[in-house]
Amino acid sequence: MTGVYRKYRAHGLQCCIVYTREAHPGEHYPHHDTFEQKFASAKKLRELDDVAEIPILVDDIAGATHTAYGQLPNMVYLIDRDGIVVYKSDWTDAAEIDEMCKALLRRDEMKAQHVPIIRQGISQRLHWIPMDPAHRERVYRRSGEKAIEDYRKARGILPYAADAQAAKK
Amino acid sequence: MSGYNYESFGQCELSAPDFWSVAKVGSPSPDFVLPDLDGNVVSLATLRSQGPVLLEFGSIT
Numbered sequence: 001m002t003g004v005y006r007k008y009r010a011h012g013l014q015c016c017i018v019y020t021r022e023a024h025p026g027e028h029y030p031h032h033d034t035f036e037q038k039f040a041s042a043k044k045l046r047e048l049d050d051v052a053e054i055p056i057l058v059d060d061i062a063g064a065t066h067t068a069y070g071q072l073p074n075m076v077y078l079i080d081r082d083g084i085v086v087y088k089s090d091w092t093d094a095a096e097i098d099e100m101c102k103a104l105l106r107r108d109e110m111k112a113q114h115v116p117i118i119r120q121g122i123s124q125r126l127h128w129i130p131m132d133p134a135h136r137e138r139v140y141r142r143s144g145e146k147a148i149e150d151y152r153k154a155r156g157i158l159p160y161a162a163d164a165q166a167a168k169k
Numbered sequence: 170m171s172g173y174n175y176e177s178f179g180q181c182e183l184s185a186p187d188f189w190s191v192a193k194v195g196s197p198s199p200d201f202v203l204p205d206l207d208g209n210v211v212s213l214a215t216l217r218s219q220g221p222v223l224l225e226f227g228s229i230t
Contacts, residue, residue: 001225012220016211017227018203021174023181024230031174043206045229054225057203057211063173066226068199070188077224079198081217088194092225104221122194143230147178154179 002053004094008101016055019045020066023073024151024159026144035061048142080104091129136160 005015019042025031032038035058042058045051059065069075070088078087078100087100110117137160140148151159175181192198202212216222 001223004223014216014220014222015225016205016216016222017225018201020226020228022228022230024178025176026230029229031176033174039204039206041229045227046206048229055205055207055211057201057205059201059203061174065199065201065203067173067186068201069192069224069226071182071185072188073226073228075188075226077192077198077222079213079217079222079224081221083197083200083213083217085192085194085196085198086221088188088192090188097223101221101223108221120195139230147230150178153177154181 001092001094001097002051004098004101005054007098008105011105013101013105016057017045017051018065018069019056019058020073021063022143024140024143024147026140026142026147026150028142028144032061078104081108089127091127093127096127131162133160133162 001015001017005013009015019038021038022029022031022041029041029044032041038061039058042056046056063071069077072090074091076087076089076092076097077085078097080086086104087097089096107117140151140159148159172182198213200213202210205211213222213224
């Protein structure tokens with residue numbers, strides 16, 4: 001995200017993170033009971049994830065904005081100057097986001113130069129998120145043993161089990 | 170506490186909105202007005218008046 005932001009901010013790209021509920025609450029980062037607590041956790045996110053350049057917005061305690069956009073934990077949206085959603089994904093794929101930002105800025109340039117656009121098209125695709133056990137273990141351990149145990153109870157495997165994808169097939 | 174701010178991952182609501190049925194590609198994005206960490210109030214309308222907006226949702230865990 002930071003890389004994409006740095007690359008396109010001179011072209012006007014605005015970037016922000018909406019801080020939501022904790023996806024995997026644990027003893028170190030528990031669920032939120034109050035907005036004040038949620039705000040404090042959002043500050044912690046800024047310290048932990050080195051995203052100082054990108055503003056973090058804090059959703060309300062009921063998650064109204066998170067819900068309006070679909071309530072998934074790692075969603076990404078690209079919205080044009082008219083407020084139209086031009087891209088959405090259930091996962092942050094930096095290369096794909098980069099490509100989309102470039103395409104949207106190119107369209108804005110075409111509009112500015114009054115280049116006629118024949119029609120607006122749409123595409124869909126699948127993507128595959130590779131399993132990175134070490135990264136996942138880091139994230140879950142950061143939350144705490146409770147988060148690991150909750151995941152194991154819900155899914156029947158450790159969140160960082162190397163064969164998680166095979167187990168799901 | 171269960172519901173939106175669930176205490177354990179296993180309580181994560183199954184009744185969450187279908188991701189693909191809200192804020193669809195080609196449709197208007199839901200507006201929001203939210204505080205940032207420095208005490209500013211930021212709206213989507215203000216952001217997009219300055220350029221395209223890349224919006225990411227996330228938490229620590």
